[in-house]
Amino acid sequence: MADWKEQLKLALDGVVSGGNFAVTGTVDGPLPEVAVRGVGKLALPIDADQANDLIFAGLPAPYGKGAKTVLDPAVRKATQFEADRVRFSDDWDATIRRVATGAATALGVSGGGASVEAHLYKLLVYEPGGHFTAHRDTEKEPGMFGTLLVQLPVAGGHTGGELSISHQQGREEFWDTEAAAAAAAGAPAAGGGNSGATGAPAGGFQQQQQPVLQYAAFYADCEHELSQVKSGLRVVLAYNLVRVQQAAVVAAAAATTAAASGDAAAASIAGPPTANSSAPSSASAVTEAVRAWEAAASSAGAGAAVQPLVTLLLAHRYTETNLDFGMLKGDDAAKVQALLECPLLDVHLVLFTKEVSGRADMYCSDGDPEEDLEYAQEMAGMDEEYFCETEVKAWVSPLFGRLRHVGGKDALGLKLEELEDSLLGGEQVFPDDLTPDMRMYVPHTGNEGPDITYWYHRALAVVWPRSRRPMLPAAVQGCLTSA
Structure with missing residues (x-):
């Protein structure tokens, strides 16, 4: 040469860039008030009765296969609610904007996170047996570059459901959603997680005394896989990270x-x-x-x-x-x-x-x-x-x-x-x-x-x-x- x-x-x-292709963190601020059409207002942590209501009121989650949308529980097993069925208290807008900005900065987005917004895509519910095999997210709207997952607290948490995220250069990160669920519900967390981002970013999830929200964010071209949830319930708000400027x-x-x-x-x-x-x-x-x-x-x-x-x-x-x-x-x-x-x-x-x-x-x-x-x-x-x-x-x-x-x-x-x-x-x-x-x-x-x-x-x-x-x-x- x-x-x-x-x-x-x-x-x-x-x-x-100083960023990573996938980051995790804790959402600072009060818990949002969340209402789901067909279920009503959710109490956080979500209790067993409302968990059953969510499963009953939602629809099976499909996945994209070329130009088609397919239902196949061998590939993806989850219950979904479209964004228009979910409503939040007014203070949540400022919180999710702050999370999106910080997550984008931690990902190393050009220009920082000032021009980034989080647009709600779906509310997802994973009961025992729920999973999603390895896949990449399609870019669902103009300017979309990544995905933000905010995990809602559920009473009793869940076991299993590890999210692995890999980049084409062979690097891989893991989100221990079980530990995150324990932390979110106010129980001591066993550790896990990867590099932090904003709100209260951490190398691993910290012990919490009060219910909190945990999140993960990653670039849309990253391959990711959710392992099978073994027990309990995992409830997630899935957002598109979008450059609006x-x-x-x-x-x-x-x-x-x-x-x-x-x-x-x-x-x-x-x-x-x-x-x-x-x-x-x-x-x-x-x-x-x-x-x-x-x-x-x-x-x-x-x-x-x-x-x-x-x-x-x-x-x-x-x-x-x-x-x-x-x-x-x-x-x-x-x-x-x-x-x-x-x-x-x-x-x-x-x-x-x-x-x-x-x-x-x-x-x-x-x-x-x-x-x-x-x-x-x-x-x-x-x-x-x-x-x-x-x-x-x-x-x-x-x-x-x-x-x-x-x-x-x-x-x-x-x-x-x-x-x-x-x-x-x-x-x-x-x-x-x-x-x-x-x-x-x-x-x-x-x-x-x-x-x-x-x-x-x-x-x-x-x-x-x-x-x-x-x-x-x-x-x-x-x-x-x-x-």
């Missing part, structure tokens, strides 16, 4: 870029830089590495090639809808911010989608029972690949937002192979062991099938020195000066 490239990698390796965050990124490039007019229009700026030492280290990059290019002999750009593989999952500077998560946001603050760089975001189709290793036909088809949809692998295509789905500029596509799948004239060769860490964008973001099984019909298709989405930050713009493809140069 070139000295300048190693220097840039080390500079970015030192940039972290995304445009302001994007404008801040544009301001940083404009100010760095000396474009005072654009910087004035865009507004001030984001509050989640990288440490001065990190920004300085990035700038020094870029100067070394430029020096290497200047000193290269005739015909010697010094790569015109580098790429950084983002750790979190993004989609065509949510890839934006204002929607980056955790360390991704911190590292990209450090790049934006370098006055010598252009920084863009790009999303690639890979589609792979082949023969499935499980045989089902349209006439087979639905449960067989569902099993194949979940479990079938690929025997023989016959189609593979990679396509640019989004290209985002901090100044102009989403750029137009030029040339279809080779949008802006840059191909995956070129960007992958420029990765700072030497990774593969789509390694062989990558888990698909979506899969579709097509059963045997006539002389065709069964087939299976996988879709993968990966996001990159694409970076080049402004002095190297003439070395870039013409399509890219054109998009740097027009929307």
